[in-house]
Amino acid sequence: MSLNKYLRISEEVQTALAEKQNVVALETTVITHGLPFPTNVELAQNMEATVRANGAVPATVGILDGQIVVGCSPEEVARLAERAKTGDVRKISTRDYPVALANKECGGTTVAGTLVAAQLAGVRVFATGGIGGVHRGGKMDISADLIQLSRSPVIVVCAGAKAILDIPATLEYLETMTVPVIGYKTDHFPAFYSTSSGYKVTVRADHGREIAAMEKAYRDIGQSSAFLVTAPPPAEKAIPNAEIDSQIEQALAEAEAKGIRGQAVTPFLLEKVAQVTHGRSMDTNLALLLNNARVAAEIAVNLK
DSSP, X not given: OHHHXXXXXXXXXXXXXXXXXXXXXXXXXXXXXXXXXXXXXXXXXXXXXXXXXXXXXXXXXXXXXXXXXXXXXXXXXXXXXXXXXXXXXXXXXXXXXXXXXXXXXXXXXXXXXXXXXXXXXXXXEEEOSOBOOBBTTSSOOBOHHHHHHTTOOOEEEESBBOTTBOHHHHHHHHHHTTOOEEEESXXXXXXXXXXXXXXXXXXXXXXXXXXXXXXXXHHHTTOOSOEEEEOOOOTTTOOOXXXXXXXXXXXXXXXXXXXXXXXXXXXXXXXXHHHHTTTHHHHHHHHHHHHHXXXXXXXXXXXX
């Protein structure tokens, strides 16, 4: 009874899950804290359309009036975007659920927050932009995404970790937390804006059916961590790592000088990078999100 009180699954997603159709979860912090209006709403619509065009049912996840909604309607997505204009919306990671649910708040779910919802609803695949990770500077600023990835048995499709992070430390942490890292048509771990961070993935897979087969074997031996699939951004939209890194360092220095900490760091840095790249980084962000939605649907239709 208590779960039903907090979890609402749309009729379309419920039907798809009951009939064992292919479902792909989508997050909402990109709507509430990642992109400006109306780009955020357009992206949400385009990601859902991409999932559908590739044979799966989209399940956009958000928190509305103290309920975890798996399968937000267009009106509910628009409502989250409207609230984001005034900042009247919470950024929901795992630790934020008790406050948001008890106080009947609204919020956009992070990678960690969406993983919790997907696991509760029984959605097996989730597409996002980039995961959080270990921040640069050795200050023990580690995203809850990494912890939740170790707990939720969901296939997560991303463009690697956000480029503002310490990539090698993030990869080491993923290994420690027993999270497999698979490269989709690549041998290298992407760095969000860039096709390669210079570090290798555990293994390469060139089709969704290979990933589905590996994930099934992983579950068959009783493993319950997430299965991380990294897809590089489309080459025509990617920004070379050496080019973007100097701009990230500038943004990091400014964040440090202003004393920006915690959940505020990532949106601040992404906004600064967008400014110094004159919007180029946002174009890359939008392209990789749509690509990840496509890859996630490809994997979902191959699950058994």
